[in-house]
Amino acid sequence: MSDxxxxxxxxxIREDSGLSQRELAQRAGVTNGLVSLVERNKTSPxxxxxxxxxxxxxxxxxxxxxxxxxxxxxxFVFRHDELTEINPGRIYLSAGADALKALSLRRAGKQGQTxxxxxxxTYDPGADTGEEAYSHEGEEGGFVIxxxxxxSVGDTTEILRAGDAYLFDSRLPHRFRNxxxxxxxxxxxxxxxxx
Numbered sequence: 001m002s003d004x005x006x007x008x009x010x011x012x013i014r015e016d017s018g019l020s021q022r023e024l025a026q027r028a029g030v031t032n033g034l035v036s037l038v039e040r041n042k043t044s045p046x047x048x049x050x051x052x053x054x055x056x057x058x059x060x061x062x063x064x065x066x067x068x069x070x071x072x073x074x075x076f077v078f079r080h081d082e083l084t085e086i087n088p089g090r091i092y093l094s095a096g097a098d099a100l101k102a103l104s105l106r107r108a109g110k111q112g113q114t115x116x117x118x119x120x121x122t123y124d125p126g127a128d129t130g131e132e133a134y135s136h137e138g139e140e141g142g143f144v145i146x147x148x149x150x151x152s153v154g155d156t157t158e159i160l161r162a163g164d165a166y167l168f169d170s171r172l173p174h175r176f177r178n179x180x181x182x183x184x185x186x187x188x189x190x191x192x193x194x195x
Contacts, residue, residue, distance in 0.1 A: 007041035009064065013057050014039075028052040047134045062117070062193045078108045083120060102127035102178070117193035121186040123149060123178035133173035141167035142188030149184045150177040170194075 014024050014035075021039070025032040030049050037043040038053075045053070047061075054064055083106035102124035107117065121142075133152060144160045151158055154172045168174065170190060178184045 004065065005041070006044070007039045010035075010053070011039040013059065013064075017057055019056075024053065024056060027056045046132055047130065048132060051134075051136075060194065075109075080106075080120070083108055084110070103129065114193070115191055117190040119186075119188045119190075121176075121188060123147070123176065123184040123186070125178055125181045125183070127184075128177045129175050131175075133175040135171050135173045136194045138170045138190055138192050138194070139168065140170045140188060140190035141165065142186045145185040145187055147178065147182045147184030148180050149186060150179050151175075152177075 014021070017024075019027075021035045022032045025035045028035075028049075029052055034043070034045065034049060035053065038045050050064075051061065054061065085104065085106055104122040104124075106120045106122075108120070109118065119142075143165045144162050146162055148162075149160045151160055151166055152173075152175045153166075153168045154174075158166075160166060176186075
């Protein structure tokens with residue numbers, strides 16, 4: 001997924017919807033310049049901006065990043081090397097390129113086949129989901145398997161260590177960060193799937 005062409009994907013979906021860049025931008029409440037720059041891969045959208053754009057196109061983040069490959073409906077085991085890299089952090093620059101490159105999110109299963117998003121997350125030192133907290137419909141929870149993770153939900157910030165868990169209403173603004181010098185591994189789940 002590291003070769004995922006955000007610009008080409010957005011342009012194709014916009015054109016299929018019969019919208020001009022200007023019309024999409026106006027409906028989404030973003031600038032025409034942003035849509036143009038994203039489609040030409042000259043800038044990376046924030047999570048908030050991309051969600052606004054995709055909402056107008058009637059699409060979730062999960063659908064946007066879906067490779068489109070068919071899934072085997074009877075399959076229930078996914079080996080680590082078969083997990084789908086969905087790492088949206090690599091295209092969101094609100095935390096800076098270095099912090100976001102240190103974040104990896106790998107999904108079990110195929111988007112659209114389940115009502116649960118199950119992730120194996122790796123936060124290298126300095127990884128951050130962005131300076132801008134984000135929110136979405138549903139709930140999410142997880143377990144810290146290795147290392148430490150700084151989690152902010154609403155106005156509260158907590159440090160989670162190996163063996164600790166979290167569970168919250170994901171409509172509350174939230175942010176994940178590794179502020180230590182060691183890798184952090186988290187296994188998480190969210191419903192409904194958001195990407």
